Amino acid sequence: MTYDMVIATLRPLLAAEVRAELPTAADGTDEARDLEQTVWLRLLERLGTQGPPPDPAAWLTATVRSEARRRRSTTRHELPYATEPAADTAESDPEQRILARERTRALHAAVRRLPGRCPRLIGALLSPHDLTYREIAGELGMSQGSLGPERSRCLGCLRRIMASEVALTARRGKG
Structure with missing residues (x-):
């Protein structure tokens, strides 16, 4: 057969x-x-x-x-994410679009203030082209193995910058 x-x-x-x-x-x-x-x-x-x-x-x-x-x-x-708004809601609601643009602007402003190679590294990670680690490492001229530790260090710096901005805004009463 x-x-x-x-x-x-x-x-x-x-x-x-x-x-x-x-x-x-x-x-x-x-x-x-x-x-x-x-x-x-x-x-x-x-x-x-x-x-x-x-x-x-x-x-x-x-x-x-x-x-x-x-x-x-x-x-x-399997459970759906409850914290994320539906894509069509965020796109159709003008207030949500403005808030999303403001969050993106604040993120990119904080990324520009990062030290050393961090702005380029985080910029590559945020790229809409969805680069692989190999492509990012080649673009930055660093080994792929050092990319993870460098990324962690840069993200830690970014967290501290963003946290300090949130604290400053809250103290001024603009929260």
Whole structure:
């Protein structure tokens, strides 16, 4: 029996097992397709390391149940961030846009006051181009291994600057 024949034989069984494990998910939903793809991936991994299972139908049933159980467990532990405003709310609310711009301006002003290489390092980390550590290290002419400790030192300096500005503003009564 070729792999194509095994796949053709298992496809309807896989769809039925997924429907049994995810009764609320209709065929073709993202959740059902994700589970099917995960099971196919597990089969390919097994074929590459151990060969075909002795009883493909039993293996498929057990794998679908195992993966569905793992997904339910993971989903229970995942929680959305409660502190972040929804993107569309922040973009549509003029007050939120102004406050965000003011926070960004204050951050960049504090970054410019950092000592040594810190302004360039933090500027690269804040870059909208989402540079990798390797790219940042090359741009700054430093080793990638020293980037982490340098970043920590610079962030500590930035925290102290930002904390002192908040304290000054609070003492003036502008809080």
